[in-house]
Amino acid sequence: MVIGIGGISNAGKSHLARQIKNYFHKKKVCILCQDDYVFPKEKIPLIRDHIDWECPESIDFNRFHNVVLEKIELFDIVIIEGIFAFNFEATSKIMDKKLFLTLDQIFFFMRKNKDLRWGKEPDWYMEHIWDSHTRYCKENIPIDSLIIKAGKEVNMLNIIEFIQTDSVK
Secondary structure, three states: OEEEEEEOOOOOHHHHHHHHHHHOOOOOEEEEEHHHHEOOHHHOOEEOOEEOOOOHHHEOHHHHHHHHHHHHHHOOEEEEEOOOOOOOHHHHHOOOEEEEEEOOHHHHHHHHHHOOEOEOOOHHHHHHHHHHHHHHHHHHOOOOEEEEEOOOOOOHHHHHHHHHOOOOO
């Protein structure tokens, strides 16, 4: 089974992936984070002298897809998570289940202001992240996705039920 988790930065994709992995602890589960498949910094477009991590051109989708195919052979469940989880058609097509985390703009800014993994981001860049999310992701949510409102208590029972429900790709 291949599960895709998409949504804006700081929506809780990695956390949800770990929760799903913990639920299926009796199976062999692999989590692949799209952030681990970005191009080298010098190959990523810039915006105002800032690396633009928020555009699809920052991800090596071919390498990521090939790793997904390798992991499908080795694991019972492969969880793919990233802001552009559904942007590469070949990878999106092999997903059995798709989860999309939405986050209100106010909650996004609150969470992003607390995220200091790469240092404090300028306000203009946080606006850019939101705009990129709207352009590349929010407008392209797969219709067969379970849409999850992040920023609230997530009902894992509903998510697990969705994952375990048989459906036709």
